[in-house]
Amino acid sequence: xxxxPRSQKAIAWTISGVLLAIALLLVAYAVAGGGLxxxxxxxxxxxxxxxxxxxxxxxTDRWPEYGYDAQRTRANPDxxxxxxxxxxxxxxxGSLLEFPPVVNDGRLFVGTNKRRAYALDADTxxxxxxxxxxxxxxxxxxIAGDLVLxxxxxxxxxxxxxxxxxxxxxxxxGTSTESSPLIIGNRAYVGTLGGLVLCMDVRTGKLIWTARAxxxxxxxxxxxxxxxxxxxxxxxxxxFSAKTGRIRWRTTSPGRLLAGAGTFYGNPAVAYGRIYASNxxxxxxxxxxxxxxxxxVRVVGDWAYxxxxxxxxxxxxxxxxxxxxxxxxVTGGVRWTFDAGExxxxxxxxxxxxxxxxxxxxxxxxxxxxxxxxxxxxxxxTFPDGRYTPAxxxxxxLLLTGVRTVYGMKPTG
Numbered sequence: 001x002x003x004x005p006r007s008q009k010a011i012a013w014t015i016s017g018v019l020l021a022i023a024l025l026l027v028a029y030a031v032a033g034g035g036l037x038x039x040x041x042x043x044x045x046x047x048x049x050x051x052x053x054x055x056x057x058x059x060t061d062r063w064p065e066y067g068y069d070a071q072r073t074r075a076n077p078d079x080x081x082x083x084x085x086x087x088x089x090x091x092x093x094g095s096l097l098e099f100p101p102v103v104n105d106g107r108l109f110v111g112t113n114k115r116r117a118y119a120l121d122a123d124t125x126x127x128x129x130x131x132x133x134x135x136x137x138x139x140x141x142x143i144a145g146d147l148v149l150x151x152x153x154x155x156x157x158x159x160x161x162x163x164x165x166x167x168x169x170x171x172x173x174g175t176s177t178e179s180s181p182l183i184i185g186n187r188a189y190v191g192t193l194g195g196l197v198l199c200m201d202v203r204t205g206k207l208i209w210t211a212r213a214x215x216x217x218x219x220x221x222x223x224x225x226x227x228x229x230x231x232x233x234x235x236x237x238x239x240f241s242a243k244t245g246r247i248r249w250r251t252t253s254p255g256r257l258l259a260g261a262g263t264f265y266g267n268p269a270v271a272y273g274r275i276y277a278s279n280x281x282x283x284x285x286x287x288x289x290x291x292x293x294x295x296x297v298r299v300v301g302d303w304a305y306x307x308x309x310x311x312x313x314x315x316x317x318x319x320x321x322x323x324x325x326x327x328x329x330v331t332g333g334v335r336w337t338f339d340a341g342e343x344x345x346x347x348x349x350x351x352x353x354x355x356x357x358x359x360x361x362x363x364x365x366x367x368x369x370x371x372x373x374x375x376x377x378x379x380x381x382t383f384p385d386g387r388y389t390p391a392x393x394x395x396x397x398l399l400l401t402g403v404r405t406v407y408g409m410k411p412t413g
Contacts, residue, residue, distance in 0.1 A: 041254075043296030043331045047288040049273035054311050061122075063103040063392040063399075066140035066180035067307065068349075070223035071270040074309035075350035081398045082352065083371070083381045085409040088397070089125030092405045093118060099140040099180065100389050100401040102148070107162065108399065109148045110406065111137025117150050117160065122397060125408050131165040133158060135176075139220070142181040144188060144202045151177040151190055159205060169205035173198055180220040180267075182228065184242060189228050191217025197230060197240060209245035213238055219307075220267040224275065224289045229268050231277050235261025237268060239292060249292035255281045266307030266347060269315075272329055276315050278304035284317050284325070286332060296332030300325060307347040309355065311374065316355050318344025324357055324370075326377060336377035340370060346388030350374055351398070358386030364403045383407075 056078030095114030108120040119128040135154025153176040159168040175194030182189040193216045199208040215234030222229045227239045239248040253261040262281025275287040286295040301321030309316040315327040320343045326335040342359035355374045361367045369386030385402030398409040
């Protein structure tokens with residue numbers, strides 16, 4: 001047997017090491033540049049149901065949940081509140097407002113980072129009452145009959161009477177929750193950072209069922225027929241039976257090869273027989289609500305924390321790439337984009353013919369709120385305050401949420 005000299009072995013090992021290093025660099029470059037990435041996937045009309053379009057309400061005095069309705073479409077296309085505006089009132093609540101208020105029967109309800117729940121008069125902005133919460137609020141509350149439900153990062157769901165803030169019940173859910181309650185009939189659904197999905201009786205707080213997601217649940221749940229849908233920090237969207245909590249289907253998000261499935265921070269929206277969701281891994285995805293199969297994928301320029309808004313067969317979603325995207329709800333194709341000049345972390349909202357969103361500036365005082373023509377993306381109105389999710393509306397009054405202030409704006413046209 002002929003032996004290879006040690007010097008030749010050393011050279012061979014050196015060459016092998018260099019080639020391996022080059023291969024690893026090429027793989028890293030491909031992953032970083034998207035080369036090992038399925039990228040955009042255009043959809044078709046298969047499974048798309050025009051009849052299941054978002055519906056609004058004209059002359060309403062209600063905006064009962066985060067995202068307007070149980071489908072979290074973030075849209076009331078029938079409520080027309082165009083500029084110009086007169087500022088009817090403003091109320092500085094003294095602390096960061098991460099999420100907008102909900103509205104019922106002439107009253108606004110909102111939670112703050114200063115552990116307070118507030119009720120404001122919708123016409124005047126007057127504080128009707130406030131109550132100390134068990135922890136900071138990082139979610140919108142929800143209207144449930146004559147109660148309003150708050151969640152806290154200390155791990156509680158608190159139900160208060162809307163008239164006087166008296167506690168109807170309080171439930172310890174074990175770990176922090178940043179999930180805005182979903183109300184379906186006499187049931188409330190929330191997620192926790194412990195990866196649980198909980199269903200509770202609205203009237204008593206009694207636990208009806210508990211299910212487990214594949215990661216932390218910061219998202220709010222969404223209704224799709226007899227299902228409740230949620231995305232999690234494991235990069236998966238799961239459909240649970242609203243009645244029993246049994247898993248109906250579970251879908252893993254597309255992503256870059258070797259980079260994982262990302263994380264879902266914003267809540268899904270349901271319309272047209274589809275589910276629309278944004279992933280921090282830069283993907284906006286659409287699933288068929290029946291079985292969770294992927295309908296389309298759109299890759300944007302940076303992280304997507306923003307929950308989608310859906311109206312008129314268009315999906316509106318913001319990104320850290322400083323753009324608001326208007327995507328075709330059928331195919332995922334880009335209708336238009338708007339460069340806001342700053343990152344977008346909060347969610348868009350459609351009111352009438354306008355789509356509203358805010359920018360998360362490095363200095364909070366530099367944040368802005370924009371209203372765009374929902375069909376063209378043309379800027380219609382700019383407001384000098386805003387950070388996350390800015391707009392809700394009722395008949396005759398636009399309600400804008402700034403960094404720590406709520407504004408009542410009356411159209412004057």
